[in-house]
Amino acid sequence: MQLENKFRDPLMVDEKALVILDGMHRYAALKKIGCAYALCCLFNYDDPQIKVGSWYRFLNVGDGDAVAEKKLAELRLRYKRYSRIDEKHFHHPTIITKVYVYQTEDSDSMRSARLAVQIEKSLIHDGYDIQYAPENTIEENLRSNTSNIVLPIPIFTKTMIRQTALTGQLLPHKITRHHIPSRPLRLNVPLTFLQDRVGIEEANRQLDAHLSLRQIERKPPGSIVDGRRYQEELLIFSNGE
Secondary structure, three states: OOHHHEEOOOEEEEOOOOOEEEOHHHHHHHHHOOOOOOOEEEEOOOOOOOEEEEEEEEEOOOOHHHHHHHHHHHOOOOEEEEOOOOHHHHHOOEEEEOOOEEEEOOOOHHHHHHHHHHHHHHHHHOOOOOEEEEHHHHHHHHHOOOOOEEEOOOOOOHHHHHHHHHOOOOOOOOOEEEEOOEEEEOOOEEHHHHOOOOOHHHHHHHHHHHHHOOOEEEEOOOOEEOOEEOOOEEEEEOOOO
16 A cells, blocks of 8 residues: 555543544545544643644755745735744744845734744745744754744644634644654554444454554654654654655
8 A cells, every 4th residue: 555545643632622633624624535544643632731832944045045035025015024033023924134124014823924934834835845834943953054034923822723723724834843752753644544444342443453553752852754854753664664
């Protein structure tokens, strides 16, 4: 079975409200292809160990300021240019380079996030590679030669995320970053387990049997997997092929 016929990472679900707080896009994809079940990891969202951050977008281009100004002009975005970074800049749609901060006018978190993703998609269309890392790595990335452009993403509170999930809205892709004690990745469960060919008990039995044959590699906080740097321990399941 090919990897594209498997479901890789579990949805993160609030065990009290039973709403999806991380993985709504994956859930929507499962519904689109007719799956009856979804692979979930339940947790207490009110637990203070569960923290919320955001995934900043990092790029390394030739002339960061020229690229930033060109992109803002193409998208017809009005902005102000600042010569120093201030915390307030992170709450607006912004492009940050090693020299300047280009801040647009909208301060609404949802609109800011959607606009940042629009800028990101336009840069990808132009052939630039995007890396994703936690918001608290911005100084490290800019001081090194790792990146010279950053697209900050507003941080949504737990209340905002829960309310958004309850209304059925979708946050833009790769916006929220949930920091949990340990995160399981690459379970690679066959989609046949999630289709309505068997009952839920049989689907769970097949899942247990599937996972019992897998080995788990523990990766420490700070590890990079698939272009993302995670700040929690990772539990990477082997391919099991």
